[in-house]
Amino acid sequence: MPLNRATTDPRTEDSLVDLLLPIARLLVGGGTGIDELVRAAKRAYLRAAVDTVLPRDRRVNVSRISVATGMTRKEVSALLKSSRGTQKGARKRSGEQRSLRVLRGWLTDPRFQNRNGHPDVLSYRGRKKSFTVLVKLYGGDVTPKSVLRELERMNILGMTQSGGLRLRARGKRNDLETRYHLAELARLFEDFALAVVRPGSAAEAPPFFGFKDTTVPSAGDAAFFVRIFSRRVAALMEDFQQWSAGRQSTKAGSHRANEAVRVGLGVYLLRSNHSSITEATGRAGEPARVRLTPRHRR
Numbered sequence: 199m200p201l202n203r204a205t206t207d208p209r210t211e212d213s214l215v216d217l218l219l220p221i222a223r224l225l226v227g228g229g230t231g232i233d234e235l236v237r238a239a240k241r242a243y244l245r246a247a248v249d250t251v252l253p254r255d256r257r258v259n260v261s262r263i264s265v266a267t268g269m270t271r272k273e274v275s276a277l278l279k280s281s282r283g284t285q286k287g288a289r290k291r292s293g294e295q296r297s298l299r300v301l302r303g304w305l306t307d308p309r310f311q312n313r314n315g316h317p318d319v320l321s322y323r324g325r326k327k328s329f330t331v332l333v334k335l336y337g338g339d340v341t342p343k344s345v346l347r348e349l350e351r352m353n354i355l356g357m358t359q360s361g362g363l364r365l366r367a368r369g370k371r372n373d374l375e376t377r378y379h380l381a382e383l384a385r386l387f388e389d390f391a392l393a394v395v396r397p398g399s400a401a402e403a404p405p406f407f408g409f410k411d412t413t414v415p416s417a418g419d420a421a422f423f424v425r426i427f428s429r430r431v432a433a434l435m436e437d438f439q440q441w442s443a444g445r446q447s448t449k450a451g452s453h454r455a456n457e458a459v460r461v462g463l464g465v466y467l468l469r470s471n472h473s474s475i476t477e478a479t480g481r482a483g484e485p486a487r488v489r490l491t492p493r494h495r496r
Contacts, residue, residue: 224380243267244277296340297348298382303336304365308428319362322346329363335439389462411468420469431465438463 218235225235247266248258258278264271304310304317310332312318320329322342333342346363349355356366393407414420 221380221383224383228380240267240269240273241277241281243269244274244281296337297345297352298379299336299338300333300345301349301354301365302382303332306428307332307335307432308425309432317365319358319364321362335435386464389464393464424467424469427467431467434463434465 222235244263244267247263251262251266252259260271260274260278263269263274267274269277304320308315310318310320310327318327320327320332322329324331329346330342333340333345337345346355354366356364358364393405414423
């Protein structure tokens with residue numbers, strides 16, 4: 199039977215609204231209707247129920263999943279049937295998401311920007327400010343050539359007369375960026391959620407999670423914050439990249455494959471606009487808020 203909605207805590211629903219609001223804004227901006235969000239939510243509930251309710255290596259029990267999720271047995275059966283084909287194209291989506299990470303690094307990392315703070319023209323090879331270095335920092339284990347082809351396929355990368363690589367005008371990127379931003383948000387949000395709410399074992403120290411924000415009197419101060427801490431964050435990420443490369447070079451033969459543990463570090467800078475502050479506080483004319491939140495997932 200479906201779950202009794204009367205038992206739902208209104209505060210839980212309010213929190214869910216806040217949680218979904220950034221996603222809804224992205225979907226509305228990209229022209230995606232509510233039906234797709236509802237269908238995706240049901241598929242997510244199905245996957246969560248299979249992972250948490252059913253014992254491992256057991257056959258899926260439609261009735262049990264129906265009780266756990268509040269969906270009808272007919273809905274569960276239909277979703278199970280449709281989910282069998284969802285793995286097709288997973289490798290392609292992974293490549294697209296890595297290309298988006300490279301794109302975001304190009305847009306936000308001050309090391310790859312010009313003096314005006316815009317994405318700079320990059321040479322393909324080089325020791326510092328090059329496309330190869332950019333992919334190494336943001337693309338993981340993919341090759342620069344594969345990312346180059348993907349960005350060209352997305353029609354957001356062009357070439358100057360001198361052979362340099364440049365990003366096309368933003369108007370040509372908007373539709374594609376909405377799609378890829380959603381894919382990247384999904385990947386990052388899973389890591390972020392696990393870092394925040396995942397309980398550690400009694401023998402394991404909890405992973406570090408920090409959050410700091412303040413209020414500055416002007417947009418100029420907020421811009422100064424972004425300039426200063428963007429460079430500090432970029433340096434921190436470079437330190438992590440070097441540390442990771444060192445571990446990769448020594449792991450062969452020293453550890454078994456089943457001992458591998460994924461670790462990571464994520465930092466974001468936030469600059470609130472006045473409309474969002476007014477919405478949250480009910481007061482107009484508040485100074486801009488800025489946030490710096492490092493997180494570590496083990």
